[in-house]
Amino acid sequence: MTYTIDGEITFFERFEADILSGAKNITLRDQSESHFKVGQRLHVATFEDNRWFCDILVERVEKLAFNHLNDVHAQQENMTLAELKKVIIDIYGSIDTLYLIGFSVIKA
Numbered sequence: 597m598t599y600t601i602d603g604e605i606t607f608f609e610r611f612e613a614d615i616l617s618g619a620k621n622i623t624l625r626d627q628s629e630s631h632f633k634v635g636q637r638l639h640v641a642t643f644e645d646n647r648w649f650c651d652i653l654v655e656r657v658e659k660l661a662f663n664h665l666n667d668v669h670a671q672q673e674n675m676t677l678a679e680l681k682k683v684i685i686d687i688y689g690s691i692d693t694l695y696l697i698g699f700s701v702i703k704a
């Protein structure tokens with residue numbers, strides 16, 4: 597199948613296996629990555645060395661308050677809620693507004 601790539605996103609390498617297995621199907625980003633749109637197909641690479649590992653289709657984009665994070669979000673990240681909150685704080689520090697990007701892998 598041929599398709600157009602509309603942009604790119606990076607993930608920390610430690611999440612690669614969960615993304616490829618489908619265990620992780622959302623990511624939560626800050627304002628700087630709030631521009632993704634439903635229907636876009638994105639090139640996905642590792643943050644550390646910019647190594648391509650899959651293409652994804654963006655299926656959801658939603659604004660989400662940090663205080664509204666719940667167990668469903670954590671399950672979609674393949675983490676506990678406590679782990680997810682720690683990951684977000686470690687990456688972004690104190691943050692009120694997140695952008696949920698839901699996706700499926702279309703090529704790996």
Ligand SMILES: CC(=O)Nc1ccn([C@H]2C[C@H](O)[C@@H](CO)O2)c(=O)n1
Binds near residue numbers: 606684
């Ligand atoms: C540069 C940068 O911020 N990269 C990120 C940000 C977030 N993630 C992952 C970590 C968690 O699974 C969710 C929640 O933020 O998204 C990432 O892999 N790379």
